[in-house]
Amino acid sequence: MDTGCWLFGGEFEDSVFEEWFYEETESSDDVEVLTLKKFKGDLAYRRQEYQKALQEYSSISEKLSPTNFAMKRDVQEGQARCLAHLGRHMEALEIAANLENKATNTDHLTTVLYLQLAIFSSLQNLEKTIFCLQKLISLHPFNPWNWGKLAEAYLNLGPALSAALASSQKQRSFTSSDKTIKSSFPHAGKDCLLNFPETLPESSLFPVEANSSNSQKNEKAITNIQNCMAEKRETVLRETQLKACASFIRTRLLLQFTQPQQTSFALERNLRTQQEIEDKMKGFSFKEDTLLLIAEVMGEDIPEKIKDEVHPEVKCVGSVALTALVTASSEEFEDKWFRKIKDHFCPFENQFHTEIQILA
Numbered sequence: 001m002d003t004g005c006w007l008f009g010g011e012f013e014d015s016v017f018e019e020w021f022y023e024e025t026e027s028s029d030d031v032e033v034l035t036l037k038k039f040k041g042d043l044a045y046r047r048q049e050y051q052k053a054l055q056e057y058s059s060i061s062e063k064l065s066p067t068n069f070a071m072k073r074d075v076q077e078g079q080a081r082c083l084a085h086l087g088r089h090m091e092a093l094e095i096a097a098n099l100e101n102k103a104t105n106t107d108h109l110t111t112v113l114y115l116q117l118a119i120f121s122s123l124q125n126l127e128k129t130i131f132c133l134q135k136l137i138s139l140h141p142f143n144p145w146n147w148g149k150l151a152e153a154y155l156n157l158g159p160a161l162s163a164a165l166a167s168s169q170k171q172r173s174f175t176s177s178d179k180t181i182k183s184s185f186p187h188a189g190k191d192c193l194l195n196f197p198e199t200l201p202e203s204s205l206f207p208v209e210a211n212s213s214n215s216q217k218n219e220k221a222i223t224n225i226q227n228c229m230a231e232k233r234e235t236v237l238r239e240t241q242l243k244a245c246a247s248f249i250r251t252r253l254l255l256q257f258t259q260p261q262q263t264s265f266a267l268e269r270n271l272r273t274q275q276e277i278e279d280k281m282k283g284f285s286f287k288e289d290t291l292l293l294i295a296e297v298m299g300e301d302i303p304e305k306i307k308d309e310v311h312p313e314v315k316c317v318g319s320v321a322l323t324a325l326v327t328a329s330s331e332e333f334e335d336k337w338f339r340k341i342k343d344h345f346c347p348f349e350n351q352f353h354t355e356i357q358i359l360a
Helices: 014-024 030-046 050-061 069-085 089-102 106-123 126-139 144-171 212-261 264-282 288-298 319-325 330-355
Strands: none
Touching: 030 050, 030 069, 050 069, 069 089, 069 106, 089 106, 106 126, 106 319, 126 144, 126 330, 144 212, 144 264, 212 264, 212 288, 212 330, 288 330
16 A cells, blocks of 8 residues: 655755755854755755764754754754664654653644654564554544554554464473473563463463373363464454454545545545555455444544545644543554444354454
């Protein structure tokens, strides 16, 4: 899916910028000089010369007036993006956290969240990437592109968690001589989207005795554990597929609602994305009535006419109130958007199990 950003303004030749830079750098106005250096950093970044761009940004960061909030934020964002490209992710995240703490309106927070999204995507941290997208969606629920990115992230998360469970099963060891065999599921802590119990029920624990009868019991218990793990992996895939499907459907609904307002390249991109979503939906093998149910749930809050999300309204609020506008956790987000769908399928778990074709 094309998840690129919107294009603003026209294209221009780099040589034109270079000529202008060298002609204007001799200005005696300190603010103008710093502005030109900032533009030089932007040009270097555009050329993917990240070390050079970082040097330009860093050279003016401390010289900026404390009251020049706008440029200071732009420069710090530039520094963070350069650091991420240079593999210095922790430094980039520190800058992003500082910007987030100082955000006072939805525009600031949106910019910071996109910055964090880029950093976590670079780190290939799927759970953090998903959480960033969820926070962006909580600010801009009618933006189709973030919903599309969230769907793609869920598709990648399912196999990743399933593989983690399989790896954990292989690493599990069994001990003898009055010791108890224990099994555990991977637990990624409070940020994990899906947390599993660290131990199996007591019925799954058994003492190891050096006799044939107990050896057979142990083998049976091991088989039961393996079956339990396999079922858990399948459940993970089913749940992430469900969330991915719902997110794709939400994306398509929003694109369909904005379609009448668009022309030219925007309309072309819209229609192309809808077709790509249609192709991806075939891979889920959901029945038509299931898709209709998901569409009904995911479209409940969409008004007959929605504003173009390219230029959303900027809300100027305090930092505390701003924090309250975004989801506090992945669990909170998923409960809001997917709970109705999951609840519908819970009483018919066996039917749901056979309906979904697990993706490799």
